[in-house]
Amino acid sequence: MTKESEAFALVNRDGLLLVGCGKMGSALLKGWLAAGVKPTAVSVLDPNPSDWLKGLAKEGLRLNEVPEKAAVCLLAVKPQVISDVIDLAQLRNGGTTFVSVAAGTTLAKLAEVIGPEATIVRSMPNTPAAIGQGITALVGNAHCDERQLALADVLLQAVGQTIVLTSEEQMDAVTGVSGSGPAYVFHMIEALAEAGEAEGLAPDIAMKLAIATVAGAGALAQSAEETPKVLRENVTSPAGTTAAGLRVLMSSEDGLRPLMRETVTAATVRSRELA
Numbered sequence: 001m002t003k004e005s006e007a008f009a010l011v012n013r014d015g016l017l018l019v020g021c022g023k024m025g026s027a028l029l030k031g032w033l034a035a036g037v038k039p040t041a042v043s044v045l046d047p048n049p050s051d052w053l054k055g056l057a058k059e060g061l062r063l064n065e066v067p068e069k070a071a072v073c074l075l076a077v078k079p080q081v082i083s084d085v086i087d088l089a090q091l092r093n094g095g096t097t098f099v100s101v102a103a104g105t106t107l108a109k110l111a112e113v114i115g116p117e118a119t120i121v122r123s124m125p126n127t128p129a130a131i132g133q134g135i136t137a138l139v140g141n142a143h144c145d146e147r148q149l150a151l152a153d154v155l156l157q158a159v160g161q162t163i164v165l166t167s168e169e170q171m172d173a174v175t176g177v178s179g180s181g182p183a184y185v186f187h188m189i190e191a192l193a194e195a196g197e198a199e200g201l202a203p204d205i206a207m208k209l210a211i212a213t214v215a216g217a218g219a220l221a222q223s224a225e226e227t228p229k230v231l232r233e234n235v236t237s238p239a240g241t242t243a244a245g246l247r248v249l250m251s252s253e254d255g256l257r258p259l260m261r262e263t264v265t266a267a268t269v270r271s272r273e274l275a
Contacts, residue, residue, distance in 0.1 A: 004035070007154035012041045015067050016155075017091070020076035021046040021053060023130045024101055024159075028074065031132060031158025043067045066091075072155060075100045075110075082113050097148045099138075099155065101125055103179065104274045107141045107168055119143045121152040124174050125159060127182045134160035137174040139167065172275065176268035184263060189214050 016037065018025055021044050033039065033056075040060035044053060049063055057063040073096050075082060091098075098114050099121045110120050123138040136156045140149045149164065156162050165171065189210045196206030221228050236242045249256050 003150055004154050004157075007151045008032075008036045010071050010151065011155075012036075012038050014069060014071035015041050015043065017043045017045070017067055017070040017073040017096075018076065019045045019073065019082065021049065022076065024125060025074075025076035026050070026052070027130045027132065027159045028076070028101075028155070032155065035158060043070070070096050072096065072151065073098050074155065075102060078102055078105075080113075095119075097121065097144070097151060099123060099152045101136075104175070104271060106275050107139070111141065117143065119145075119148050121149060122168065122171065123152070123156055124171055124179050125156070126178050129159035132159055135163065135178050136160065137163045137165050137171065137178070139165040139171065172268045172271040173264075175271040176264040176266075179271075180267045184260075185214060185218075 011032075016032070018029060021029060025044075025046070029042070029044070032042070038060070039056050042056075043062040043065055045064055045066070046053065049057075053061070053063060070091060073091055075098060097119045098110070100110050101123050102110075103124065105122065107120055107122050110122065111118060114120060118141075120141045121138055121144055122141075123136050125134050125136040128134040129136065136159065138149070138152055138156060140152070144152075153162050153164060163174075165174070189207075192213070193203070193206040193210040196209060197203055201209070221231060224231060226234070232246075236246060252258070
């Protein structure tokens with residue numbers, strides 16, 4: 001039995017509780033159901049359930065009911081409101097693995113809310129997870145064994161790729177790179193489109209070109225066997241147009257590398273401050 005089939009068999013047997021079903025919670029739930037989790041195995045706590053959730057309730061999903069036990073309780077709400085929506089006592093004593101997707105919330109803070117003896121996994125997804133194209137970093141606390149961490153890993157793969165960290169200290173750098181990273185890329189799209197406008201393109205054409213170029217390059221980098229460095233070199237003809245542009249972008253003094261380093265450092269430092 002594979003890790004995936006074992007994880008979903010456990011969830012179908014012992015149940016899964018999802019606390020909060022906004023964009024991230026909904027994306028996760030859709031992924032779980034597509035992977036074979038039965039609606040009857042899922043309980044969802046959400047004060048404003050969507051019509052989609054209400055429809056799933058007709059298929060056996062339990063809506064706004066706390067189950068007697070659950071293999072996993074995934075927290076898709078801020079920790080400060082957890083105690084307002086659920087009494088965790090019965091789950092804490094039932095061997096439940098708690099998985100949090102709350103950004104910037106440390107394992108220690110989660111333990112204050114959930115309980116010092118609880119098995120907790122902290123994760124950091126990014127916004128493309130909403131369309132199943134995210135990447136999520138995760139790390140477990142001292143009570144989390146390999147089996148429980150693997151269970152959380154499989155469930156978080158419902159919204160994209162995952163990376164298991166060796167220490168929680170790495171989470172701040174993850175925040176600086178992939179957590180905040182989509183915003184950097186969105187701004188790059190804005191800047192690329194504005195540069196096209198400055199060279200005479202209509203705004204809608206410049207934006208369409210910029211979005212498609214970034215999306216296509218990302219997809220190619222994801223699927224190609226070559227590294228991004230090799231892909232860049234393949235596009236760059238000596239003394240050509242790309243080489244002319246890269247001379248500016250790759251300046252060691254004020255090019256993209258030093259700017260990106262400064263950007264990621266600023267986000268990482270701020271993540272540590274907030275934690």
